[in-house]
Amino acid sequence: MKSKQRQQENLSGDKHVAAQGFGRIATERQPLFDPEEDSDVAYKFFEDNGFVVLGACLTNNEIAHLNEFCNRTQSQHPARWGLTEKRKPHHRNQGLIFSQPLLDYPELDKYTQHPRSFPMVSRILGGEDRVRFSEFNLREIPTNAGMDAMNFHHDAVSRDRLIRKPYMPCDWLCAIHYLTDVAPGTPSFCVVPKSNRYDTLRAAFDGIGANYQEVPIYGEAGTCILYDTALFHTRFDGDGKQSRRTWHQYYARGGWLRSSLPTTDRYMRAPSPVLTDWNLFPERLALHPDPQRRLFFSHWNTAQCEWVASGFDKKVRESMPRGEQ
Numbered sequence: 019m020k021s022k023q024r025q026q027e028n029l030s031g032d033k034h035v036a037a038q039g040f041g042r043i044a045t046e047r048q049p050l051f052d053p054e055e056d057s058d059v060a061y062k063f064f065e066d067n068g069f070v071v072l073g074a075c076l077t078n079n080e081i082a083h084l085n086e087f088c089n090r091t092q093s094q095h096p097a098r099w100g101l102t103e104k105r106k107p108h109h110r111n112q113g114l115i116f117s118q119p120l121l122d123y124p125e126l127d128k129y130t131q132h133p134r135s136f137p138m139v140s141r142i143l144g145g146e147d148r149v150r151f152s153e154f155n156l157r158e159i160p161t162n163a164g165m166d167a168m169n170f171h172h173d174a175v176s177r178d179r180l181i182r183k184p185y186m187p188c189d190w191l192c193a194i195h196y197l198t199d200v201a202p203g204t205p206s207f208c209v210v211p212k213s214n215r216y217d218t219l220r221a222a223f224d225g226i227g228a229n230y231q232e233v234p235i236y237g238e239a240g241t242c243i244l245y246d247t248a249l250f251h252t253r254f255d256g257d258g259k260q261s262r263r264t265w266h267q268y269y270a271r272g273g274w275l276r277s278s279l280p281t282t283d284r285y286m287r288a289p290s291p292v293l294t295d296w297n298l299f300p301e302r303l304a305l306h307p308d309p310q311r312r313l314f315f316s317h318w319n320t321a322q323c324e325w326v327a328s329g330f331d332k333k334v335r336e337s338m339p340r341g342e343q
């Protein structure tokens with residue numbers, strides 16, 4: 019309630035509008051698509067709105083495995099989740115995060131191109147050979163957390179997106195899978211449909227007009243939300259009584275792509291830049307024997323380049339932020 023009240027207060031004043039939203043919260047649920055049977059309409063929905071919700075994207079066994087993985091690693095390696103007396107700055111108020119589980123757990127490799135969501139991911143990013151891996155993490159909002167309103171924001175954006183033609187494929191895509199059921203009262207992911215085409219939330223509010231909405235997304239465990247990282251989004255608070263677990267994976271667009279700008283029709287879009295300067299890929303993935311898998315894991319940042327040059331040295335990894343073992 020606290021954040022809803024805060025957002026509604028914003029209707030009367032402009033002071034915090036850009037940060038906290040306009041309080042025009044959708045009352046109807048968003049459509050849920052089957053990524054195989056509804057592939058064409060689901061893609062069209064994404065193209066029009068900057069996000070799409072896909073149903074039943076994990077099997078019961080996979081949901082059980084990922085939750086067991088969270089339980090196991092929280093008890094065996096609490097520091098990897100920030101569960102130490104002195105919590106890490108990026109964990110405060112926003113719940114728990116296990117930033118780079120792929121580094122030490124090959125049992126998660128099979129999820130990086132999940133058969134239910136990956137075909138839609140590929141279509142959105144311009145084809146299977148254009149999809150690049152960016153980041154994989156697991157998060158938990160425990161009970162009595164997630165009550166500090168997160169601001170509406172977008173993630174990475176490219177400068178050309180507001181003027182290039184065509185807009186699609188987008189530059190980066192995030193897939194959030196709910197690992198626990200998310201219903202009213204649970205902290206929920208929330209988006210502003212169509213806001214990826216605007217520079218600020220205020221511009222989206224003015225530009226989208228009467229159709230502007232802030233949409234909390236509810237769904238059972240296994241629901242997958244794909245969103246363009248340029249879309250304004252936040253986490254809506256829950257009632258503090260229900261926890262939530264999610265798996266977040268970011269993808270980037272690879273390869274050069276012919277495009278056009280108002281000033282020239284000879285414009286080429288470069289592969290999307292890396293999202294972080296710290297995210298690392300383990301040797302088994304970065305130097306995978308299969309060239310297609312290698313290409314998928316080919317967007318290295320400079321920290322990764324240094325780690326590869328060191329022969330994936332343990333000490334070099336440990337010297338890096340979030341590189342602890």
Ligand SMILES: [Fe+2]
Pocket residue numbers: 171172173251
């Ligand atoms: Fe975000």
